[in-house]
Amino acid sequence: MADKGSWALAITVCAAGFLSVRADSITETPAGQLFVYELHREVFQSEFEPFHKVFGHIYNDPMVFKCNKERFPDLPRWLRFTQRDPYENGFLYGTPLPQDQGRNIIEIFVINKRSYDTFKERLVINVGPAVKQMPYQAEFFIELREIEKVLPAAVQEEIRLDIQNLWGTGRLDFINISSALDRGGRVPLPLPGHFEGVYVKLGSDRPFSKCMLRLDSAEHRSECASGGKISGDCSTCSNPSNCISWCRSALLDLSKPVPPAPAPTAGPGVLPWAGEFSPPESPPDRDFFPGYIVTIIVPLALVLIFCLVLTYIMCCRREGVLRRNAKTLDLQLYHHHTIQGNASELRRMAGGERSTVDRPRQCLQPLLMAEQAMAQS
Structure with missing residues (x-):
């Protein structure tokens, strides 16, 4: 019974997985x-x-x-x-x-x-494999379309009907549809009325109409180059968005055999004589000692002089503590040595009560010493 239950569970899981895929x-x-x-x-x-x-x-x-x-x-x-x-x-x-x-x-x-x-x-x-032979192909540029708006089947049928009236045959098939951006076109501004443009390529086993043959004429090319009015535009469009640009349309006739490229002409295979090879002479000897002096010796001498000057300034021009004290007045030295004591006394006075603290005398002592010095002089 256990074996039958396990088999039933496995079959159920496999069936559920098969149905879910x-x-x-x-x-x-x-x-x-x-x-x-x-x-x-x-x-x-x-x-x-x-x-x-x-x-x-x-x-x-x-x-x-x-x-x-x-x-x-x-x-x-x-x-x-x-x-x-x-x-x-x-x-x-x-x-x-x-x-x-x-x-x-x-x-x-x-x-x-x-x-x-x-x-x-x-x-x-x-x-x-290919099922249709389409030796006659034509490519048209639709300026007011984008690639996403042309790929739906309904829009393709509208374009095919317009080209059918131009070609004069209903045996048309789409060969390719590509955006103008894939041909090096510029990205349009994100504003209404600006489109990227689409190239549509159709083919048929029927030859081109007389109107379409004007695309290969020299007169048509000169009119497009001048930018004037195109006289041979016989295209029609039921939808204004599907109107083709006549000057940017082209025909491709594959029914005519393409002549092969001319074969390359074989040469003799021997290079022309250019005379004996004359190698250049060795360059003359050059004395590198002046350059060594300018590049190495002169900078080292300048560095040495700079070090000597810096050593003299740092070691020989120092004043010293004794010489400094000898040139300093006793009153200034006394003020300098009693700064810490005065600061401690001020902190003690600020921490205690003013009635219990004596008046500071250290601030008056320098004045007394100055008066005594003046009296002796």
């Missing part, structure tokens, strides 16, 4: 196309302690996401993460290259800034 999120993306994964705050809100069930309050907790590759301190080279504010969702985005194919396990740590609880989730990204 949350399954990994698995997603797939082909190489050469944009990958976007949005981290929704409301999804992770239920993973923390549900205070609203106890107290009847529903919290909108600020959350911070920290993402890294499993057993690595950072993300893969093709993947980036952004979250502008703890009250906004986070985004994992990037474009994997053909050499990035394989399985990527991303660890997502969610930190609740109200309760400081932490939750961990794993995201498995399977990067497969």
Whole structure:
């Protein structure tokens, strides 16, 4: 019976642990196309302690996401993460290259800034081979957008529809989205109406429209360089925030084979003759004795003279106690020797009653001695 009870307890613990472990999120993306994964705050809100069930309050907790590759301190080279504010969702985005194919396990740590609880989730990204050939690619700059505002699927669809009207085909796919700050752009002022700007890159298997081909014309480049009015801008935007900057757009045609670089020209492999090597002559002999005198002897002599002068002043110019007393008046010497006695007498007078203490006589004695000296003289 004891064995059956222990087995039942072990099975129960294993079942509870299995049910408590949350399954990994698995997603797939082909190489050469944009990958976007949005981290929704409301999804992770239920993973923390549900205070609203106890107290009847529903919290909108600020959350911070920290993402890294499993057993690595950072993300893969093709993947980036952004979250502008703890009250906004986070985004994992990037474009994997053909050499990035394989399985990527991303660890997502969610930190609740109200309760400081932490939750961990794993995201498995399977990067497969490219499924579409897009030899015609175009990159557009959206000046009035930020990277967090372009990554949502709804905004991407708005931009794709605008580019579709410009391109003349619906077979468009996003290749990459990057912030202008990643291209060396300046950080905008934290004021309304200032944005960092976003570059969006789309591709298709359909050739460019006639309007888009004007981006490669010399006339278009001269107009953009002069800063005047652009005559060939035929782009349209349903949302003013999605309007593209025509002068900062570019086309990339991969349908034409790129000519290989010219092979280097092989030389003879022999250096030209430059004549016989003539080494420089030895420098002439130099007498270092004058420099030794100036550097060593002169400073030592000055130090010795200074020491002799200092010794004479400290030892030979001292007055001495007897000579000092001989030059000092007897009245001054008497005052000097009786300072301690006078101080003791004053303390005794201050401590006792004035009626029982005799009048001080030591203060009058110097005057008597001075009068006697004057009388003898």
